[in-house]
Amino acid sequence: MSCTPVKQEEANKDAPSGKKSERTLIVYLSRTNNTKAVAQIIQKNVGGTLVALELETPYPEHYQTTVNQVAEENRTGYLPPLKTKIDSIQKYDVVFVGFPTWGMQLPPPMKSFLKQYDLSGKKVIPFNTNGGYGIGSSFQTVKELCPNSEVLDGFTVKGGSERDGILFVMEGDKEVQVQAEVKKWLKKIGLTN
Numbered sequence: 441m442s443c444t445p446v447k448q449e450e451a452n453k454d455a456p457s458g459k460k461s462e463r464t465l466i467v468y469l470s471r472t473n474n475t476k477a478v479a480q481i482i483q484k485n486v487g488g489t490l491v492a493l494e495l496e497t498p499y500p501e502h503y504q505t506t507v508n509q510v511a512e513e514n515r516t517g518y519l520p521p522l523k524t525k526i527d528s529i530q531k532y533d534v535v536f537v538g539f540p541t542w543g544m545q546l547p548p549p550m551k552s553f554l555k556q557y558d559l560s561g562k563k564v565i566p567f568n569t570n571g572g573y574g575i576g577s578s579f580q581t582v583k584e585l586c587p588n589s590e591v592l593d594g595f596t597v598k599g600g601s602e603r604d605g606i607l608f609v610m611e612g613d614k615e616v617q618v619q620a621e622v623k624k625w626l627k628k629i630g631l632t633n
């Protein structure tokens with residue numbers, strides 16, 4: 441038990457620190473950890489606070505049951521209540537929002553987050569992993585849900601494909617490649633030098 445805090449410190453020791461970093465929030469949704477891996481790469485480069493979105497009622501483990509539930513939530517506009525609470529969202533001026541593509545849309549929990557928290561006046565930066573079919577309407581929905589934010593160009597990369605039994609892929613050569621792509625993107629959008 442006592443090792444946990446030490447590990448956490450180690451994981452963050454390379455992350456940039458300072459004022460800018462303090463004002464950066466990285467919120468992500470991840471079921472099979474691919475989007476989480478991208479979130480961690482972003483944090484290594486820009487620092488900031490990393491927060492996983494968790495639900496009051498988690499999705500089922502069974503893939504197809506989850507697909508069906510998400511389709512129904514999208515159809516009805518249901519916003520699943522979040523267990524995760526962000527304290528003082530006002531203190532952040534850069535908010536990265538990361539999510540997988542689900543049913544070619546923004547996953548309902550990220551819709552819940554963007555509806556619940558007012559990101560007006562902040563930079564909002566989407567990032568995504570998907571099973572090979574791209575971002576769908578997800579980045580557009582982020583823009584629609586953040587009408588008073590500056591939404592920067594997002595990052596997307598192919599992740600797993602749970603449907604085909606491919607879960608976590610962000611390791612080995614793939615991880616090295618994604619690290620390079622993320623660095624290039626962060627530079628392009630002006631978040632790093």
Ligand SMILES: Cc1cc2nc3c(=O)[nH]c(=O)nc-3n(C[C@H](O)[C@H](O)[C@H](O)COP(=O)(O)O)c2cc1C
Pocket residue numbers: 469470471472473474475476503506507510539540541542543544545569570571572573574598599600601602607
């Ligand atoms: C409920 C559900 C729906 C999905 N729908 C899509 C989809 O529409 N298009 C796609 O390319 N991948 C889809 N995927 C695959 C995920 O986007 C992909 O595996 C992603 O890398 C998972 O990210 P994670 O590991 O952070 O959870 C879906 C996965 C799940 C669980």
